[in-house]
Amino acid sequence: MEYLDFELPIKELEEQLSKCRVIGEESDVDVTETCKQIDKKLTQTKKEIYKNLTAWQRVQLSRHPSRPYTLDYVRAMCGDTFLELHGDRTVKDDKAMIGGLGKINGQSFMIVGQQKGYNTKTRQYRNFGMANPEGYRKALRLMKMAEKFGVPVVCLVDTPGAYPGIEAEERGQGEAIARNIMEMTRLKVPVIVIIIGEGASGGALGIGVGDRVLMLENTWYSVISPESCSSILWRSWEYKEQAAEALKLTAKDMKKQHLVDDIIKEPLGGAHSDRETTFKTVAEAITENYEELKKLTPEQLVQERMDKYAGMGVYKD
The missing domain is CATH 4.10.860 (DNA Excision Repair, Uvrb; Chain A)
Known part of the structure; x- marks a missing residue:
């Protein structure tokens, strides 16, 4: 270990x-x-x-090499009921973004999430969890399919950001993420989002709009990583710890600012220290939130989701 x-x-x-x-x-x-x-x-x-733990230490825990990734959660929660679906029907199948149908505690869900690799070979195969435009278009295709058949959506977010390469920009990275944000606000089925590791920039927002947004205790969610923030403000990565504190990116900070709905407690030592307990806790959180959301009509879901995001960043003196 x-x-x-x-x-x-x-x-x-x-x-x-x-x-x-x-x-x-x-x-x-x-x-x-x-x-x-x-x-x-x-x-x-x-x-x-x-x-x-400091903010930077939680960032380190969120990147722990032994921390479970999206497919680990899917296999543990869905077992052999998970059927992975591939391709965006336009360019190709993005390996950094996975998605498919599976059952959690007997209920069918469309599960979408970023997947990182476990070693050098799989990290390159998964592009370090950084999706290209076709990954976000695949995610949207699966979410629209779920809407068509009345299946709730679960998004597992774990990415250092969308892929920043020239080819990704040429294929419309910004447009793909923006379209996902717009379309997710008006999906007529329950959408539950869980930050299971890193939640960085538009790469996270591309599958991060939901009726319920939850964060595991030792994860982070921000417009920029501490290292990138440090390099912009101080022209050096040496101030990443100071940047992490200033960004207010921890689960506790996000909950305090009403940007996420709840925090999922991790076992002592982090999610990687007791995977089975973590998987069970996340599955229970999904089921619990779905039980509340399924009582709402499609119109109520959309309206409450839009009101929720429209109210973010609005303060009264």
Whole structure:
């Protein structure tokens, strides 16, 4: 397991606990009490570290190489009921954007999300989770299909941004994202959006308009990444931690500003530390929100969604 810089005290204690257990198994020495003390200290250290995380540390957790990605959630929540659908019917099938039909707790959903890779080969295959215009057009095609058949939509957001290459701009990256935002505001089926990792820029907004927008505890959602913000304001990436604080991009900040609806709590140590619990919690959140949204008529859904976004950024003195 990989550890981040601020997790090194946890690493040391886990190594001590592992060695203590090995000694107990390989010798006649009773180390039960010692193991209990180390385990107690380990739990306390974890609570102290994860209770006081900075904005930059949460950004680091959202990018943890062991953190589950979209397909991990889909396989865990849908099992063998998931049927992936491909292509935008115009250019090609974008591997950075996945989508398809699946059942979560017995209810059918159209699931759309960005997918990152696990190693060098798959990261290149998935284009590091950065979708091209055809990815957003595929997502929209699937969402319109869901609307046609009355199937609710779930969007799992995890991207460092839309692909910024020249070829993406030539094929209309800005138009594709803008069209998705417009069309998602008037979909006549429930739309639930969950930020499961990084939620950066228009790449996230392209599938980020929903009746309910939820964020996992250690994720971030912002118009720009801390590194890019730092490079623009200070001409250097060295101020990324300061930029992360200033951007107010954490789940807690987003909820406080009423830009997201709720926060999904992660297991102690982050989503990657206990994947099964994370998958179960996310599935329950989807079901719970859908149960509320399905009571609304299509007209009510659209109206409330439009009112919600129209009210963002409006303040009274």
